[in-house]
Amino acid sequence: GENVEQHPSTLSVQEGDSAVIKCTYSDSASNYFPWYKQELGKRPQLIIDIRSNVGEKKDQRIAVTLNKTAKHFSLHITETQPEDSAVYFCADTYGSSNTGKLIFGQGTTLQVKP
Amino acid sequence: DAGVIQSPRHEVTEMGQEVTLRCKPISGHDYLFWYRQTMMRGLELLIYFNNNVPIDDSGMPEDRFSAKMPNASFSTLKIQPSEPRDSAVYFCASSLVWAGSNEQFFGPGTRLTVL
Numbered sequence: 001g002e003n004v005e006q007h008p009s010t011l012s013v014q015e016g017d018s019a020v021i022k023c024t025y026s027d028s029a030s031n032y033f034p035w036y037k038q039e040l041g042k043r044p045q046l047i048i049d050i051r052s053n054v055g056e057k058k059d060q061r062i063a064v065t066l067n068k069t070a071k072h073f074s075l076h077i078t079e080t081q082p083e084d085s086a087v088y089f090c091a092d093t094y095g096s097s098n099t100g101k102l103i104f105g106q107g108t109t110l111q112v113k114p
Numbered sequence: 115d116a117g118v119i120q121s122p123r124h125e126v127t128e129m130g131q132e133v134t135l136r137c138k139p140i141s142g143h144d145y146l147f148w149y150r151q152t153m154m155r156g157l158e159l160l161i162y163f164n165n166n167v168p169i170d171d172s173g174m175p176e177d178r179f180s181a182k183m184p185n186a187s188f189s190t191l192k193i194q195p196s197e198p199r200d201s202a203v204y205f206c207a208s209s210l211v212w213a214g215s216n217e218q219f220f221g222p223g224t225r226l227t228v229l
Contacts, residue, residue: 043220100145
């Protein structure tokens with residue numbers, strides 16, 4: 001069914017370390033995979049996304065990798081900073097992105113300890 | 115553009131009362147989504163519209179929930195009668211779906227408390 005599995009549910013790292021969050025999707029037709037960041041008390045906001053025709057995308061300290069064969073994608077944050085502390089959500093379109101619909105994972109609470 | 119606008123930002127009501135949440139999407143966007151967020155269930159899609167037409171309401175929990183989009187700049191989510199288990203943050207989001215991006219822009223949310 002429409003389901004995106006996200007792991008881990010919580011993640012605690014020391015400032016400067018890397019953090020990795022993984023998601024698995026079910027529909028092989030999915031072709032768009034965004035990551036949203038939600039700071040405490042705020043709205044979710046897109047931080048990076050990837051389409052199925054590429055395997056990796058980077059934007060400064062964050063990167064997303066996609067493995068279509070295994071149907072999973074990951075968010076990588078390097079040189080973590082306290083302001084990276086937030087809840088991160090992955091999502092997929094569960095099929096064609098033309099529907100506009102996103103199915104969100106359960107979220108990962110990232111804590112970066114100074 | 116001011117972004118997605120939601121009102122009210124906070125709502126406290128008593129069980130059995132009707133609650134109406136309002137949303138103004140970003141001008142020109144053709145999709146509008148209503149989500150509910152709780153600690154237990156995460157971010158749930160309730161219903162979404164394309165060009166003011168409801169496309170998928172399979173996430174609406176029960177008949178007490180209804181949503182309308184009378185025009186491209188306004189949508190409402192109504193709960194009648196409200197129950198304590200409806201307490202959550204309700205987000206509205208809008209997007210302009212094209213080949214390159216499906217980015218959804220979220221409003222600030224409405225925190226609903228049903229006593």
